[in-house]
Amino acid sequence: MWAEFIEFLIGAVTAHMITRVPFLTFPRLKTWNEQFPPHPEAVYVDAHLIQRVMHMRFFHWLSIVFALIPLVFGWFSMSYGSAAIGFGMWSVSGWLILSRLTGFLAGEEANWTKQLAMNLQLVRNRADSDESCCNLPYPVWQVTAVRCTNCGSNLLNKPRPDLGRPRSDGWIMGFVRLMITDGRPIVASEEE
Ligand SMILES: [Zn+2]
DSSP, X not given: OHHHHHHHHHHXXXXXXXXXXXXXXXXXXXXXXXXXXXXXXXXXXXXXHHHHHHHHHHHHHHXXXXXXXXXXXXXXXXXXSOHHHHHHHHHHHHHHHHHHHHHHHTTOOOSSOHHHHHHHHHHHHHHHSTTOSSSSOOEEEOSSSEEETTTOOEEEOOOOOOOSOOOTTHHHHHHHHHHHHTTOOSSOOTTO
């Protein structure tokens, strides 16, 4: 009984890790982050940041494709190997695919959306226009909101999700944290 439970857990954790590969690895390559300050510093709102939000959105959806890997291996394991490991892999990858698709159909927001990228673009446009918050607008995305470092105005009340930068808490702790939170911001926005 215990042996099967542990096998199920091994399968589940393996599947969970495989589906997070795109978001945990690709954006964290060194060459991909040279234009950004190191985590957890605030990020200047510019075209690079907006593009990064769109990339993170892509990696978020790419996890559905990666979920097919444990789905196939899980099926093999159920047929020819350990049924418990296979079932663990199936449950996690099947659940991921279902929850991403139903979330999408229900219009639930992922951490990184097109809307978010558009809102950041609006912040950028306003900073470049005559209606900017002050004479020297410098919008940066801090942990809880987008603010102007010059005048302190809150320009977008959105806590910052993971942006794919290498984590300041190190590879291991950073990965554990990302595995648990899936990149969601750990703080609520300021109005709440
Ligand atoms: Zn300002």
